[in-house]
Amino acid sequence: MIENTNCGAAINSSIPPVRRGKHKIFIGMAPGVGKTYRMLEEGRQLKQEGIDVVIGLLETHGRKDTAEKSVGLEIIPRQEIPRGELTLTEMDTEAILQRLPQLVLIDELAHTNVPGSPREKRYQDVEVILAAGIDVYSTMNVQHLESLNDIVARITGVVVRERVPDRILEAADEVVVIDVTPETLQERLLEGKIYAQPKIQPALDNFFQRRNLIALRELALRELADNIEETAIASTPNGQFCNIHERVLVCISTYPNSVQLLRRGARLANYMNAPLYVVFVANPDRFLTKEESLHIHNCEKLCQEFQGTFIRVSHSNIASAIAEVAEKYRITQIVIGESQRSRWQMLLKGSLTQQLVRLLKNIDIHIIASDHKNISSSKTNLKIGNREQGTENR
Secondary structure: OOOHHHHHHHHHHOOOOOOOOOEEEEEEOOOOOOHHHHHHHHHHHHHHOOOOEEEEEOOOOOOHHHHHHOOOOEEOOOEEEEEOOEEEEEOOHHHHHHHOOOEEEEOOOOOEOOOOOOOOEHHHHHHHHHHOOOEEEEEEEHHHEHHHHHHHHHHHOOOOOOOEOHHHHHHOOEEEEOOOOHHHHHHHHHOOOOOOHHHHHHHHHOOOOHHHHHHHHHHHHHHHHHHHHHHHHHHOHHHOOOOOOOOEEEEEOOOOHHHHHHHHHHHHHHHHOOOEEEEEEEOOOOOOOHHHHHHHHHHHHHHHHOOOEEEEEEOOOHHHHHHHHHHHOOOOEEEEEOOOOOHHHHHHHOOHHHHHHHHOOOOEEEEEOOOHHHHHHHHHHHOOOOHHHHHHHO
């Protein structure tokens, strides 16, 4: 005899789980680039193709072109929330869930809801809607991304209060950057297509300065590049990956020429607008002298001054250690010093460069010439124990 509880479990197990909705984010460098317009345009096209599309929340900000694009799309009425003598409105998430469309369009992802709302932030409402199996198109500006908050404040002098966690962008199924030139955006502003007349000049004098827009545009495009690279890495088989961004790795040792290498690497990273990494591979079979330890410490401080990431690993095989670091941090450029081995030693063991070429693919290796006289002198001063291994084994 089968008990009712088991029977119920069997019935429930036959019900397929709800598919999580797909999230597409339209992101731009500033208000007025056309994020909402593009979202509505794509929503209208999908409706014509037979998809059940509704507007969950739309902010036109008085822009006539944007309002006209919403004509013909069903709009879910906003929820009214009394606040003292005022009645404020917010997106009605429960009404959207009850309506259960295939796709809902939601403006201003970073918005903070009115106190008393079921959830504090609009992106939290979006997560609830996605969990119900409803696809979402949403919009946001790059300055609202949490990790960019300090950078945006330095660029514009404005501390953005409404922010979206990076995980929301990372989890999105698709990210589309709506891009226009700073000049085009300023023209739109002057034509009254973004703000009303009294706000135009203050906006031009502050947030919409050309230098601000150039920097914000670069941030938006970088976010798109990051998103594409992560998607490529996740979808590439056999552990291979696609690097879109340049990343520079400087390999230092206990020799004084490491400072020269670090500076050259920092210049290369700055030229390429790339992050800088510095690696020191310590031999586990020997201890550093006091002078050597101080030298490595100074290199680490210099790395920090260049806003780089210092990596220290212990490994008996220098080339293998560098290759592992390069793979982990998706390095595209490696800076090393020329070999300090004699020709006879290189014939027997090979140079570090030769070993790296065999181990690495699609990575450029920059070999920086050194002042041999200074290096020879420094060997005596540092009292290095194993001279035969030279720079390559430190």
